[in-house]
Amino acid sequence: MFDSDDLSVVDFGAVSDEGLIDALRAAHGAAAAAQAAEVFAVRELYRRHRADSADPGPGGGEFAATEAAVALQVDEGTAGALIDIGLALEDSLPRTREAFAAGRIDLAKVRVIVDSTRAVAREVLEDLEPRLLEAAGRTNPVRLRQAARRWAARLDPLGTQRRRERRQEERDVRLRAVQDSMAVFDGLLPAPGAQTVAMRLREMSMQVCAADPRTMPQRRADALVALADGSGRLRCRCERGERCPKFGVPIERPRRALIQIGVPADTLLGIQDAPAFLAGYGPIDAALARMLAEHARFQVIPEQSDAEDSSSPEGAAQWRPAPRLEREVRAVDGICRFPGCAMPAAESELDHNHPFDHQRPARGGLTARTNSAVLCGRHHRLKTLADKEKLRWKVWRADLDRLQWTAPTGDIHTTVREGARYLFPCTDIGAPTAPYTGVHRSEPTETPLLDPPAALPDRPTAEDMAYPLNGYVVVHGQLRRIPPEDEIPDDRTEPARNRAH
Structure with a gap:
């Protein structure tokens, strides 16, 4: 030490x-x-x-x-x-x-x-x-x-x-000058609005082909300008002309960007006021969740135990998960399962905790909820290299909820299903319980909240x-x-x- x-x-x-x-x-x-x-x-x-x-x-x-x-x-x-x-x-x-x-x-x-x-x-x-x-x-x-x-x-x-x-x-939205003829475009928006902007910029960043030389941050920055100048589309810079797979793709009608919210059923019905989960942001209050739900499309996610699994025996032997299984795993994980990562599940990939055996699909590594977790692209690559013993990380599933990572130094880090804490509040066993139910909840306060x-x-x-x-x-x-x-x-x-x- x-x-x-x-x-x-x-x-x-x-x-x-x-x-x-x-x-x-x-x-x-x-x-x-x-x-x-x-x-x-x-x-x-x-x-x-x-x-x-x-x-x-x-x-x-x-x-x-x-x-x-x-x-x-x-x-x-x-x-x-x-x-x-x-x-x-x-x-x-x-x-x-x-x-x-x-x-x-x-x-x-x-x-x-x-x-x-x-x-x-x-x-x-x-x-x-x-x-x-x-x-x-x-x-x-x-x-x-x-x-x-x-x-x-x-x-x-x-x-x-x-x-x-x-x-x-x-x-508020502000512009702050920085060195080298650059500026920081900074904004403070309500979380759903901010996520709408972020997801729209991400969608526009995908309008170019893989040969476009710009990084994703550069694409998002250029997409913001395209959104403001009225063109509404990010032009590809691969310089391949008609050979570009995105060449001549018509501009789609503007639509609302996808944002995902996980909310307990009884909160949605007004029975309780447990917080909801806005992907890419975190908790939002129940009133806001119900307000956003007025124009939402719903997907029901069931709570399951270790002994239960939503995949069929036939589907478990397939490498690619069924749409229902993928939807459920993304919902209950909420964010990337690597320690400290907060990338939304919607922008991440599904991974087999125990690697899928492509040579003998019926043996280990089945495509099942008990063997699946969400990892962002970066940490999915880390785990793939670790599975091939090219990195000294190790990962194993302690139970349906806990994923444990062993760093090269031997330190053990545990992550849990963040989305499940919101969809099923009963799973949030580490949360404190309210010992006080006085009128402070409804009284105005002199200090701005x-x-x-x-x-x-x-x-x-x-x-x-x-x-x-x-x-x-x-x-x-x-x-x-x-x-x-x-x-x-x-x-x-x-x-x-x-x-x-």
Whole structure:
């Protein structure tokens, strides 16, 4: 094991693979502890500004973020977000504050916990915070956010709906200049709308042939421009003319892009308010799911046990799964089953956990629900190479729900069927139960209830890796006016010397 103080003198070339993993963990823990010190220091600076301010109103302490931003050479929005997180940790999350200070969780996971516990009643938080910390120790921020939102929605469904409705008022699209004559086109949209845009861009990216030289990110970027300029079609750049398989393909009539939502039957019927699952995003509240269902096409997915299987004996000996089996596996898996991957099942592939035997189909590796899982293209390739013993990864199915991966270093990672947690809430045995049923669920709150968006998988973002705060929305009223582009011009006509400061 490495001590973080020893890392600067380690000869990493002489360290074993297991030793390198230990060194990575030690370095990450040291970095997390340093992040905590930074958050606590800027929070204290803010408190001192507030105490010294002659103005008790919203302006008190406002420029603490300005001072910190200049000192750290970061933007004021980042400094304000650090202050906001520090205040939340001090006010209501003592266990998270302690774990952060010790370097057991980093800033990205702290942000998820802070975001997910806004305005949650203290009685609920007493049970929810330990669960979130336990989950933070075994998963990445994307999946932690999904679990946190699912649990918060289950504990306080009406609060989740209120947060979503208020958050929608902050929708926006912006253009930010970056170096080399480029710009970042950034938007904050309601999740179904964002998924509609994302899926439409993906569909347009498939309008060119395989010989098109552009990468998928480049195709999506060009598709966005084509969507805006009115052409509505991505032109192929293979330069093969009539030999291109996409040559002369007529432009189809515009249609709604496909988005997939998993929702329990009793939630759809209004019997309960369990959260639903929007593929590529995560949990959404029951009211929004029912609203979207008004124009949806339904597919019923049955819950099954280890002993049951939806494939016929004849179909199990076929390499390609039947449409019904494929639909069910995609629905219950929800996302790629590799540890930490959040690629939607609709954009992934079905894989045989135990490889299908093409020479003797009736023997092992059958095409059955108990031997199938969803993997994105990248991790499907990883598993295929591992099955051929070209990579030192190993994967086995512990039961119908759990898929276990052994890394080359021997570390074991377990993934579960994310979609099943939403379709069949009874399977979410790790979720906390609501110990508090008071009126806080329906009473208005003075603090704005806001949820920051989860980054869509495989969608590049302009994130500062030192400060993973892209899209963070400040909740504390003292800090919400920090970004200069959000400042409302003062149109009062009296001379400045007559105004109160």
